[in-house]
Amino acid sequence: MRQPRDFGFDEQCVQLKQAARHFFQKKLPTQALHTLVADDPDPFRAPVARWDRALWQEIVQLGWHAVAIPEPAGGAGMPLVAGAALMEEAGRVALPSPLLTTLQSSCVLKACNSPAAHALLEAVVRGSTVTLAVLDKNGTHQSRNVTASKTDNGYVLDGFAYFVQDAAKSDVLIVRAGGLYAVPVTTPGVKIVPDHIVDLTRDQAHIEFDKVDAALLAEEGDAILRLSEPARLTLLAADMVGAAEWQLQTTVDYAKSRVQFDHPIGFFQAVKHPLVDLMVLIDQARALVYAAACAIDHQTDHADSVQAEKYARMAKASASDMASFASKKSTQLHGGIGFTWECFVHLYAKRQKHSQVMMGDATYQRRLLADIVMGIPGGK
Amino acid sequence: MRQPRDFGFDEQCVQLKQAARHFFQKKLPTQALHTLVADDPDPFRAPVARWDRALWQEIVQLGWHAVAIPEPAGGAGMPLVAGAALMEEAGRVALPSPLLTTLQSSCVLKACNSPAAHALLEAVVRGSTVTLAVLDKNGTHQSRNVTASKTDNGYVLDGFAYFVQDAAKSDVLIVRAGGLYAVPVTTPGVKIVPDHIVDLTRDQAHIEFDKVDAALLAEEGDAILRLSEPARLTLLAADMVGAAEWQLQTTVDYAKSRVQFDHPIGFFQAVKHPLVDLMVLIDQARALVYAAACAIDHQTDHADSVQAEKYARMAKASASDMASFASKKSTQLHGGIGFTWECFVHLYAKRQKHSQVMMGDATYQRRLLADIVMGIPGGK
Amino acid sequence: MAQETDEQQIFRRHCREWLENSIPPPPTVRLPQQAIGIMTLDQLGYLQRWQKSAYGAGLVGCDYPVECGGGGRKDCQRIANEEMLKVKLPYFPNVIGLGMAAPTIFYHASDALKRKLLPRLFSGEEIWCQGFSEPGAGSDLASVQTFARRTGDTWIINGHKVWTSLAHFASWMILLGRTDKSEKYNGLTFFVVPIKAALGKGVTVRPLIKASGETGFNEVIFEELEIDDAYRLDAVGKGWQVAMTTLSHERGAGQMVMPSSGSQTDSDYSSIAGVKEVIELSQHTFRPDGGVSAHDPVIRDQLMRLLIRDEGMMQSMRVHQVAALREHPTRIPLQGKLVVTELIQEVAELALEIEGASSTLYVADNNAPAGGRWAQAYINSFANTIAAGTSEVQRNILGERVLDMPKSK
């Protein structure tokens, strides 16, 4: 299908992006974020989720958590490009929230196309937060780490899921166990064990399922996950782009104010040029995020969805390399202050590192991209 | 075997290096090189080898062409580290000569360990130049591009060899045809077709063998080539290191004299820092060349030769990346003058590009290095 | 999203309709990759015929006033360019004229001069070249020494310009000269110079040979050349300000959109930098162990890195077209020159790695893969990362004008 040159950024979508920028900047200035998530520097502190529930309630009231949910299920029915624009602004303030997981889960639920999934989408619209419990201990989809057994009333799950994002902020889990299943976190037999993670702006857990009642969302779990992968990658990359823009602007500001050798350090090309290179990386990653979202919004046939997957993998690969460079340079160019706890740059560097490996790093995305663009060697 | 900390740079070896530096700098200043090889810029000029035969005769009289040939065959019997030091100095003046091919061929002949090979080594000592005709049309050792048939008097060769280095400067070819065979270039049936190449300081040819009489040097051609590969890689990498040092020093000199914005351009970090990075790359590649040569000189068992191969692949990989960066930066930082024919930098950039792909680029060397260090995946 | 105006919509239809029947026949001579590589009168003639035809149909100079030979339209060149990108067309030969001389003349010349010069510039009948760089004035353009001394209503010019593309075909040159040696920036004055008419009479054009062995650039020497004061643009001493107009247009950050045709669209990836061709190349070239290059996972990774940058660059230009997403007016356009020239260089270098041993073969060799194109492209790529503001200068400009950091010089 022919895609709009403007990525589908219609007036509503532009307004959402501007409103989100304004709202997040006002509600969560970086100092407030630091106070919220970095009160205790001890690496051995309790792995408690640090986030602002009241702020999340405001987001829910604005309906942004349901921005990409179709109108029949009660959502705003906006295109994915709106979701990506929203995530970009959330990433810009390194927002600790279940926004990313809930938007990503919505994409999975939409792909399920079942009454149970529709019902869960409706619950999301009403404010339920959802996350995916789909990875095994190696961070892959390879092993049958959770198994489902059919019972008279429905299904029962047993096993373990790992690397569950923002689990402590979530009400419902979407569990991969052959098919996909919905499990409220309060269901008996669900044991959520929080991980001690590097990223201060997220929480993560591994989860034990011990004879847990579950509702079937879709039979073909892996197919649904594959189908929704481009959209999930795109949302994640959007978060990274926003965070990188913060890293750029904050470092540029520092370079303009910090004086050494009688010049603001931005005078020196060893400071100036890497920041220019970072700007270029950001603009390319952002553009690929919009291109991917737009391609996903306008896919009508197989060729379209191949194209969408290409853009999404490009976006995540590009965003991961961008994030690596942004974290390195924002820390390095802050000099002595850059490696202290009190400086804000580490909050973003840690979030970016986390995002870089989520759903596969740049090298992995490029491998799959090559398989699409160049074919698989040996010709499977 | 325990290796000397000084790589085996004894007094004789140090003297050779210093004498070679002095001799080459005096005999072939860059202006003279440019006059010698770059008189005609037309890409469609005849592919004639441009070199100074009189200078080569002086080198032969100094015995440098036979530096690494054992004393029993009449050579200087010096270690490979001496040959590498010599090649480094030759590379520094981008010497057009059969020195590299002859030194490399000597390593092959030494590995043959046959009377015919010994005889050819003696001929080399007397001044015969030798090159390898061992590659197929794809630049690999994969196909049987030349075949040997036994006759009453010896052997007859038929087929084609490609990418023969400095063929027009060579008296004798070592041909891979299952075994290795010696063929004087004047033998009836040898047809040398010069290639039009980018590098102005070398010549290259593909060669047709039509019922050509040949003398057997060794039965196991591929084994001999593999055995001598570390030494050949090391000599090639040494040439590249010397050339890169010229690229560095010439660009540094330019950066100190060229004034823009009221400063010599070396004042600007965008000029200064890449030159520093180049210096680091050169020093590492040079060190790995010496380490490889030393390891080859002192190998006594299988573990030693594995170690020698590792260092040699490291040296070539390191030198190739160094050469790429050196060529890029020496051209770029010369600005407008850098992409003109009259400027000397392109002579070196073209030689380096040629050297980079000879015997396999950096990526290829790293792949084989990984197979040694990490084992082959699948565990063959 | 601003909707298209009626004028734009009607004009777009006009462009489409005209283009349907006006695509020129393929050339009988091989064309260089870019206009500045034009070597022969045959090549030039073919391209001039195309430019004249497009100008005749109103697709060149759309946004300039009618009295200067333009179309008198508002924001329509962009439309014409978009339509010309959709079909396979040659490029316009008068690139320096269209991209740099025309806006400079438009903003700084007298009305009489505009009327005299612009029509034949748009039609391509008069080719233009740019006399800015000198042996001692490269990145530091304001240090030009070519001197114009005044005698009544004429100026006598002496000096030496280098890297002047197209000078051997050019009727006119835009020239940045010095009229006062005591002031660096305020001692400059800007002229248009009828160089073809003065060949052998105060103007000498000599080809410079590139590292690739080809010609393509020239040096232009002025010896006591007299020109009329009417050929001065703006006031004496204002040359630097005029040159800034030229340069901002050269960098794609000026007000006037440059007429352009000739990119090839592709339903899948339309790669600016040739990544797609290198992917193709990798399918039938070999690694040193005999494996197909396209099957080497590390080569694939490197190809994908470049493909992603290529696509990222094109998509970021698409972002810039969306007014609501344009947070800074020149942030993306000013990146273009830097990004595309460095990408082209890296693509060519990877192509050479992919070709392996056969990358040693040059354009005259029958066995050279792709006719030796990639070796040539690699060598010539430095002309692009150096000319018109080196990559180093481009990074300064971006850091200073977009990120607002202090000047590095």
Added chain:
Amino acid sequence: MAQETDEQQIFRRHCREWLENSIPPPPTVRLPQQAIGIMTLDQLGYLQRWQKSAYGAGLVGCDYPVECGGGGRKDCQRIANEEMLKVKLPYFPNVIGLGMAAPTIFYHASDALKRKLLPRLFSGEEIWCQGFSEPGAGSDLASVQTFARRTGDTWIINGHKVWTSLAHFASWMILLGRTDKSEKYNGLTFFVVPIKAALGKGVTVRPLIKASGETGFNEVIFEELEIDDAYRLDAVGKGWQVAMTTLSHERGAGQMVMPSSGSQTDSDYSSIAGVKEVIELSQHTFRPDGGVSAHDPVIRDQLMRLLIRDEGMMQSMRVHQVAALREHPTRIPLQGKLVVTELIQEVAELALEIEGASSTLYVADNNAPAGGRWAQAYINSFANTIAAGTSEVQRNILGERVLDMPKSK
């Protein structure tokens, strides 16, 4: 090749013999990777016992005169270090003392001060720290503001030093202070300050928390601290010159060889930067598709890139040891800090990529690969690329001192 002197040969035998029976027992506490990471008195005590024992055997301070507590030998520290590299040993805790304070004191202090300070520095009984950096004086060290005003034979010090490793254990600090506000470089004077004795009496030491959440650096605040003029090094106003001695030794380019032990040799690759450990890590971590990381050709390529740089760096230090190959006295040693710190950073970053999803786990997590070491190493790596001259400053130094290009500031 200069042969070893008789003294060196005999001394080498002595070192070997002593080391055969003197390797300390393994520590009962976990030691940090570097001396500047020492956190507890238990760690410090273990390492101090080792340093004292090595000093007692003559392996520390070999080249300093006997009257200063040294060995009175000629060019023997290098020999001791070589022998100490061959066996598995702990490192010396008093790194600032041995590497920077000792040579500075030796070249610039009065004889009385040398005799007073050096013996307990060499033995490790008195730990030293370095008071150079300040909040406003990082890369631009000469802008230090900590002020010493003179009253007769005493100096009153006020100011604020930051990033002072080991300050919480240190008896002494080398301090660069300002004694004249009207001159930048010539207004500096160098002191040794007995900070432990003055804790709470004009000196406050406070830990700074690193981005990794650990402590390790300190800030030191001086409020009206009085010290005797006898603690001044060299003349008033010569502080910058004295500091250059300190810095050249810090950069490995000074005259005195720093006593050092503690690298682990390995018959195959003795990797400085941990590449070998990351190769090991790749054997039991997984790519997102479930494949073993060590089998991914792109990961293998990246690992080999780092291994080659690691080995290249070590071999280039070996080159520097060969006098006949040393064409410039500091070309290689001045690279060390830049190269090793950037390599360590890239190795840690690649380790995180290799760990994949589990790289999100930090040191307190039982499932973190290698105990979360690599995440911590990555975060802490910036302390090394920033402290003691940022990588950017190191490149300036190399460009200016080795390649002789003009100063960038």
